[in-house]
Amino acid sequence: MAVRAAVAGASGYAGGEVLRLLLAHPEVEIGALTGNSNAGQRLGALQPHLLPLADRVLQETTAEVLAGHDVVFLALPHGQSAAVAEELGPDVLVVDMGADFRLKDAADWEKFYGSPHAGTWPYGLPELPGARAALEGSKRIAVPGCYPTAATLALFPAYAAGIAENEAVIVAASGTSGAGKAPKTHLLGSEVMGSMSPYGVGGGHRHTPEMIQNLGGVAGEQVSVSFTPTLAPMSRGILATCSAKARAGVTAESVRAAYEKAFADEPFVHLLPEGQWPATASVHGSNAVQVQVAYDEAAGRIIAISAIDNLTKGTAGGAVQSMNIALGLPESTGLTTIGVAP
Ligand SMILES: NC(=O)C1=CN([C@@H]2O[C@H](COP(=O)(O)OP(=O)(O)OC[C@H]3O[C@@H](n4cnc5c(N)ncnc54)[C@H](OP(=O)(O)O)[C@@H]3O)[C@@H](O)[C@H]2O)C=CC1
Ligand SMILES: CC(=O)N[C@@H](CCC(=O)OP(=O)(O)O)C(=O)O
Numbered sequence: 001m002a003v004r005a006a007v008a009g010a011s012g013y014a015g016g017e018v019l020r021l022l023l024a025h026p027e028v029e030i031g032a033l034t035g036n037s038n039a040g041q042r043l044g045a046l047q048p049h050l051l052p053l054a055d056r057v058l059q060e061t062t063a064e065v066l067a068g069h070d071v072v073f074l075a076l077p078h079g080q081s082a083a084v085a086e087e088l089g090p091d092v093l094v095v096d097m098g099a100d101f102r103l104k105d106a107a108d109w110e111k112f113y114g115s116p117h118a119g120t121w122p123y124g125l126p127e128l129p130g131a132r133a134a135l136e137g138s139k140r141i142a143v144p145g146c147y148p149t150a151a152t153l154a155l156f157p158a159y160a161a162g163i164a165e166n167e168a169v170i171v172a173a174s175g176t177s178g179a180g181k182a183p184k185t186h187l188l189g190s191e192v193m194g195s196m197s198p199y200g201v202g203g204g205h206r207h208t209p210e211m212i213q214n215l216g217g218v219a220g221e222q223v224s225v226s227f228t229p230t231l232a233p234m235s236r237g238i239l240a241t242c243s244a245k246a247r248a249g250v251t252a253e254s255v256r257a258a259y260e261k262a263f264a265d266e267p268f269v270h271l272l273p274e275g276q277w278p279a280t281a282s283v284h285g286s287n288a289v290q291v292q293v294a295y296d297e298a299a300g301r302i303i304a305i306s307a308i309d310n311l312t313k314g315t316a317g318g319a320v321q322s323m324n325i326a327l328g329l330p331e332s333t334g335l336t337t338i339g340v341a342p
Contacts, residue, residue, distance in 0.1 A: 002029035003327060008061045008084065009075030011035040013177050014097045016047040017316035018073050019039060023052055023318065027327075031069045031311030033059040057289035063087030074098060075316075077180075082118035085140070093139050093326055095319050096121065101142035102210055105310060106232075112206040124322035126331065127153060127266055129160060129218055135325040143322065146314030147172050148210040150240035153269060154288050157262035159219040163254060164244035164302055166213060166223045172240040173232040175280070178310045186231075199231045203231055225246060237280025238310045243301045252295040255302055259293045267332050268313065268321070278307035281341060287317035288337040309339075 005022055009015040010033035022028045035058035038046055054114050059065045063084060065081030066072050070095040074081045081100040082231045086189070088094055103109045106117035121142040122134040135141065142150070151170045158164035173196065176187050186199075199205075215223040232239075246255070256274070263269045269289045272278065278290035291309045308314050317335055 003027050003070045004029050004031045005071040005073065006032040006034070006066045006069040006071045007075065008034045008066060009036075009097075010043060010058060011038040011041070011046045011181075012075055013076035013181050013311060014315045015073070015078060016050065016304060017311040018075060018097070018319055019047065019053060021312075021316055021320050021334060023050065024336075027329060027333060028071075032059055032065050034059045034065055036061060042247070060093075064221045065090075070259050071095060071327075073319060074338075077221055079115050090139055091142070093142045093323065095124070095143060097143045097315055097319055097324055099145060099155070099206065099210075101140065101214075102144060102148075104213060107211065108209040110215075112209055123214075124318055125149060125152060126321055126325055127263075127269060128156060131154050132300065132325055135322050137327070138326045139324060141319070141322045142320045143315060144214075144237055145207045145210055146178055146308070146310040147205075147207040147227070147240065148176065148214060149314045150238045150306045150308045150310075151211050151227070151242055152214040153308075154240050154242045154291055154293075154304040155215055155244060156218045157259045157293075158244055158255070158302050158304065159215055159223065160262055161254075161258035163247050163258055164219075165247055168217060168223060168225050168242060168244040169213075170211065170225060170227045170240060170242045171230065172227075172238055173230045173235040174238045174310055175236045177200060177235050178238070178314075179231075184252055185227070192233050193234060196230055196232050198228055200227075203227070234280065236284060236309050236311055238308050238314060239278065239280050240306045242305065243296075243303045246295065246302050247302050249301060250295065252297070255293055255295045259291065259304075263291065268335070268337060280307045280309070282339055283307050283309050283313070284340045285312060286323065286337050286339040287335040288339065289312045289313055292337070
């Protein structure tokens with residue numbers, strides 16, 4: 001019997017991407033689609049690339065509309081998911097693509113998001129040690145942020161192998177779709193085209209505590225993270241350039257071995273052959289992650305670089321991958337590692 005899935009926030013970028021993936025998922029039947037200001041509109045007017053759903057009409061985002069499904073994807077702004085999830089009941093699988101349930105520390109949540117903490121759900125990054133076991137059979141999933149997905153996948157093998165000191169520097173470039181569909185003055189075409197610029201500099205970006213939580217969880221002790229996001233003139237993609245001080249005795253061979261071990265059985269993470277470097281164009285529209293690592297002996301640092309599509313592995317693909325695990329389906333069902341090029 002098909003898994004019936006509803007999508008709240010179907011008019012936005014994350015909602016549109018999860019619908020694109022669910023349309024290709026052999027076990028899923030798409031149920032209710034909801035919006036906010038666009039309720040009452042045809043989906044075809046808002047997501048013209050989703051042709052099979054063009055004549056579906058967006059409903060209001062209410063628990064009544066979302067009830068009666070096996071899975072509900074929430075692609076809503078931060079702070080909007082908790083109230084809806086609470087009304088959906090414990091038997092529905094709720095997959096939150098927002099940030100509301102990612103952080104364990106309530107003080108971190110309040111500092112970076114400025115509202116009361118709603119709680120913590122199993123974290124939808126299956127590659128992270130221990131994550132799959134927590135996702136199996138779960139009825140709640142917190143999908144990671146896009147930058148934490150890219151940075152964690154680049155760096156956690158170094159902490160899992162105990163070859164990195166407890167400090168990391170992460171500089172990541174993101175495509176503009178990461179900021180959502182709602183108009184923003186710094187995302188006007190003429191501001192973004194032909195230019196790259198940093199934002200959230202100096203530890204202010206809300207993804208910093210999520211990265212610290214992930215890397216510290218693997219290291220087993222506090223890891224300090226300096227994170228600088230930058231905006232790149234492209235619609236999709238994140239390239240995360242990460243480094244951490246190497247522990248004494250580390251060699252290029254031990255670094256490579258740590259990464260080979262971490263990703264040996266991962267269906268979506270591709271540790272590139274030595275000498276080849278990740279590129280966002282190679283993962284466009286796919287759930288694949290490209291990773292490369294090098295040991296900078298002169299600087300005594302491990303350099304790890306990852307590329308993801310922020311909307312696919314960074315949001316909707318990660319959500320579907322985690323849904324598959326929660327439902328007991330093969331993890332790669334409905335997902336591809338085939339990109340779009342050029
Ligand atoms: N874009 C990305 O790369 C990533 C996004 N996410 C997360 O996914 C979520 C959605 O982001 P994204 O799709 O980019 O944002 P968009 O701005 O593109 O879409 C937001 C969606 O939420 C709806 N909405 C807005 N306000 C409310 C409200 N008060 N109550 C209910 N629904 C509302 C909108 O409906 P309408 O248009 O009808 O008003 C729209 O469907 C966010 O939490 C975001 O942080 C996570 C990882 C990456
Ligand atoms: C380019 C850009 O603006 N990106 C977003 C990150 C988007 C993301 O991962 O989403 P969450 O909001 O779900 O955490 C930002 O920096 O705020």
